[in-house]
Amino acid sequence: MTALQSWVPVPADSDFPVQNLPYGVFTPARAHSPRVGVAIGEHVLDLSAIWAGTPLGADLATGSLNRFLRRGPVEWAYVRERVTALLTTEDERALVEANLHRIDEVRLHLPVEVADYVDFYASEEHATNLGEMFRPGGEALLPNWKHLPVGYHGRSGTVVVSGTEIRRPGGQRKGPQDPAPVFGASVKLDIEAEVGFVVGAGSAMGEPVAVDDFARHVFGAVLLNDWSARDIQAWEYVPLGPFLGKSFATSISAWVVPLAALEAARVATPVQQPEPLPYLVEKEPWGLDLAIEVRLNDAVVSRPPFAGMYWSPAQMMAHTTVNGASLRTGDLYGSGTCSGPAADQRGSLIELTWNGRDPLTLPDGSTRTFLEDGDSVTLRASAPGADGVRIGFGEVTGTVRG
Numbered sequence: 272m273t274a275l276q277s278w279v280p281v282p283a284d285s286d287f288p289v290q291n292l293p294y295g296v297f298t299p300a301r302a303h304s305p306r307v308g309v310a311i312g313e314h315v316l317d318l319s320a321i322w323a324g325t326p327l328g329a330d331l332a333t334g335s336l337n338r339f340l341r342r343g344p345v346e347w348a349y350v351r352e353r354v355t356a357l358l359t360t361e362d363e364r365a366l367v368e369a370n371l372h373r374i375d376e377v378r379l380h381l382p383v384e385v386a387d388y389v390d391f392y393a394s395e396e397h398a399t400n401l402g403e404m405f406r407p408g409g410e411a412l413l414p415n416w417k418h419l420p421v422g423y424h425g426r427s428g429t430v431v432v433s434g435t436e437i438r439r440p441g442g443q444r445k446g447p448q449d450p451a452p453v454f455g456a457s458v459k460l461d462i463e464a465e466v467g468f469v470v471g472a473g474s475a476m477g478e479p480v481a482v483d484d485f486a487r488h489v490f491g492a493v494l495l496n497d498w499s500a501r502d503i504q505a506w507e508y509v510p511l512g513p514f515l516g517k518s519f520a521t522s523i524s525a526w527v528v529p530l531a532a533l534e535a536a537r538v539a540t541p542v543q544q545p546e547p548l549p550y551l552v553e554k555e556p557w558g559l560d561l562a563i564e565v566r567l568n569d570a571v572v573s574r575p576p577f578a579g580m581y582w583s584p585a586q587m588m589a590h591t592t593v594n595g596a597s598l599r600t601g602d603l604y605g606s607g608t609c610s611g612p613a614a615d616q617r618g619s620l621i622e623l624t625w626n627g628r629d630p631l632t633l634p635d636g637s638t639r640t641f642l643e644d645g646d647s648v649t650l651r652a653s654a655p656g657a658d659g660v661r662i663g664f665g666e667v668t669g670t671v672r673g
């Protein structure tokens with residue numbers, strides 16, 4: 272079978288072949304209003320113009336994906352099929368050409384108005400590493416960890432789009448030897464390389480959502496950097512968990528890759544032993560084979576493999592609703608920091624430098640324990656796609672300001 276191809280030119284190394292078609296929100300040059308588009312190669316197709324004059328067109332002519340997402344999986348599939356046809360047959364080439372914009376000439380916005388943001392802790396390697404550093408002498412993995420996907424509610428109002436500058440947070444910190452806490456700018460500003468999952472279709476309060484209904488509710492995935500102030504976190508987090516050390520900023524990529532583009536990337540999670548309770552057992556695997564790359568000032572410092580995550584995003588969704596809590600359009604689940612078993616597969620600086628003990632040396636000869644003002648961090652990710660192509664996520668990038 273030959274690979275499906277678009278008549279819109281797609282460079283060989285592009286993140287956005289026609290098998291991907293990720294969704295974003297953009298404002299064209301010389302226009303004033305944001306709208307929903309789909310990326311193809313180096314272009315974005317304005318979907319609000321394709322469906323102009325229809326109720327769907329109105330839902331696409333807004334500053335977030337939420338109204339489109341609320342329509343649910345049947346309409347998501349219809350739009351994807353129609354866009355695929357427009358980009359692969361030349362039947363309506365003039366209409367499409369009139370509504371293609373070069374991505375480097377448009378303004379990209381936060382794609383989703385985030386409803387609730389939950390941050391999980393699904394990497395066994397990451398949880399073990401952090402446990403060893405934060406709770407030395409105790410069991411690294413706490414007794415609940417293999418029975419449920421541990422998480423906490425984050426701050427949806429500070430989720431920002433890739434490219435947004437990150438201000439170094441201030442707060443309280445107190446080292447174990449310090450007599451009293453001090454206030455000041457964080458001196459242990461860190462990153463967390465994660466994948467975020469975006470809920471499209473909500474659910475009713477009081478009705479748990481089954482693990483195998485994942486694709487009926489969750490629309491797609493983004494790259495997510497959960498900026499973390501380790502000094503603030505270490506002092507504040509007992510006993511209720513992360514709070515101000517992680518609520519100042521969370522960056523996500525501008526493009527939401529639909530689950531429909533990730534079919535070829537689906538893999539089973541690692542063997543889960545002890546077997547989880549029945550509501551967490553998936554019939555269809557929802558692990559994902561994504562290769563993540565972490566760059567600090569253009570140098571690759573880590574390559575975390577998402578396929579090794581212990582808990583799948585479908586299990587995260589089932590767990591957040593098992594008590595009857597509803598899903599809302601725009602809910603965002605961070606997977607938790609993705610770390611692999613090897614030293615160069617860790618998804619945070621606290622692990623890469625072992626809490627500052629082993630500084631990283633960058634190609635310019637400088638060293639880092641945690642982030643300095645002016646540092647930029649960029650995450651990218653790739654997955655196997657249909658027809659043997661590579662599905663890319665674009666990037667999530669941010670620069671630290673003092």
Ligand SMILES: O=C(O)/C=C/C(=O)CC(=O)CC(=O)O
Binds near residue numbers: 497
């Ligand atoms: O183990 C702890 O006390 C702290 C854990 C984290 O900082 C992890 C977190 O935010 C969730 C994650 O991204 O894995």
Ligand SMILES: [Ca+2]
Binds near residue numbers: 465
């Ligand atoms: Ca996190």
Ligand SMILES: [Mg+2]
Binds near residue numbers: 426519520
């Ligand atoms: Mg955060």
